[in-house]
Amino acid sequence: DAGVIQSPRHEVTEMGQEVTLRCKPISGHNSLFWYRQTMMRGLELLIYFNNNVPIDDSGMPEDRFSAKMPNASFSTLKIQPSEPRDSAVYFCASSNTEAFFGQGTRLTVV
Amino acid sequence: AQSVAQPEDQVNVAEGNPLTVKCTYSVSGNPYLFWYVQYPNRGLQFLLKYITGDNLVKGSYGFEAEFNKSQTSFHLKKPSALVSDSALYFCAVRRPESSYKLIFGSGTRLLVRP
Numbered sequence: 522d523a524g525v526i527q528s529p530r531h532e533v534t535e536m537g538q539e540v541t542l543r544c545k546p547i548s549g550h551n552s553l554f555w556y557r558q559t560m561m562r563g564l565e566l567l568i569y570f571n572n573n574v575p576i577d578d579s580g581m582p583e584d585r586f587s588a589k590m591p592n593a594s595f596s597t598l599k600i601q602p603s604e605p606r607d608s609a610v611y612f613c614a615s616s617n618t619e620a621f622f623g624q625g626t627r628l629t630v631v
Numbered sequence: 632a633q634s635v636a637q638p639e640d641q642v643n644v645a646e647g648n649p650l651t652v653k654c655t656y657s658v659s660g661n662p663y664l665f666w667y668v669q670y671p672n673r674g675l676q677f678l679l680k681y682i683t684g685d686n687l688v689k690g691s692y693g694f695e696a697e698f699n700k701s702q703t704s705f706h707l708k709k710p711s712a713l714v715s716d717s718a719l720y721f722c723a724v725r726r727p728e729s730s731y732k733l734i735f736g737s738g739t740r741l742l743v744r745p
Contacts, residue, residue, distance in 0.1 A: 525674075554733060564675075564721065564735045577732055612674055618682070619665055620723075620733055622674035 527613050527623035534630055539601040542626045545594055546615030554620060555588055555598050556612040564612075570596065603630045633658035635724050637736035644712045644743055652707040652739045654722030664705040665723040665733075666696055675721060681705060692716070712743045 526545040534540055546553050555567040568578040570590045578588070585604070590596040600607055610627050614620040634657045644650045656662060663682055667675040679690025686698045696707045705722060722736040 556735075563737045566732070566734065569732060614675075614733075616733070618663065619677045619680050620675075621677060622667075624674045 525613055525615055525621050525623035527611075527626050529626060530624060532626060532628045534603055534628075536604055536630055537602045538630075539599065540603045540607075540628060540630075542598040542611050542613075542628070544596045544598070544613030544623060546596065546613070547621055548594065550615035550617050550621075552616045552620075553590060553596050554612075554614040554616070555596070556614065557609045558612060558625070559609045567598070600628075603628075605630045633662075633724055633726055633732075633734050635722050635734055635736035637720075637722055637739045639739050640737075641740045641742060644741070646714050646743050646745050647711050650709050650712045650716070650741065650743070652720050652722075652741060654705045654707065654736060656703050656705065656722070656724045658724050658726050660726050663725040664696075664698060665725070666690065666694070666705075666707050667721045667723060667735075668692075669719040669721065669738075671718075678707070678720075712741075714743050714745055717741055717743045 528543045552571050554569040557565045567580045568588045573590045588598045608629050610625045612622050612625045614622045636655045665680045666678040668678050669675045678694050679688050681688050681698045689695045694709050696705055698705050719738050719740050721738050723733050725733045
């Protein structure tokens with residue numbers, strides 16, 4: 522298995538634009554997590570899914586953020602409209618027991 | 632509420648010396664405990680886990696961790712540090728009975744000097 526695959530690896534966008542981050546989890550894993558990492562706030566859990574169903578989205582910063590998991594092999598995290606304070610590295614992880622992380626998407630909003 | 636504390640922002644150790652990175656947790660029930668390592672510009676990599684059984688668990692790259700239920704700790708250890716061990720280390724906890732939520736500590740930067 523290729524592991525958790527995230528795309529794009531880097532994204533630079535202008536404030537106000539829509540940003541979509543993508544994640545392909547490891548086949549057979551039943552949980553999927555979206556995390557955000559910044560120097561100031563560390564690693565924050567944004568949302569997690571179990572069997573494609575959102576279980577806890579209490580970490581999603583505000584309504585500008587949304588996440589979907591239409592099937593077991595794909596998830597998206599969307600920010601609309603984006604703001605400079607959204608600049609961070611966004612990680613997707615999947616698990617059954619231990620979590621396996623993707624390489625992350627480094628988002629820069631200018 | 633479950634939480635994880637890593638009391639040290641940074642740990643400095645000389646190569647060849649033993650290292651310890653501390654982690655304490657607060658969670659009811661029987662937690663699953665994990666250690667992850669993050670190298671620059673990379674995702675987190677799984678090192679080891681405690682689920683049940685022997686309190687001393689061994690993981691990747693010569694690392695081990697000791698689960699201490701009375702002290703609610705899960706410290707990461709290595710008998711002889713390498714310069715290449717320099718990275719950011721995260722402790723994490725999960726309470727399997729009620730959810731799959733994985734909570735991470737704030738991270739500890741390990742610096743191994745030659």
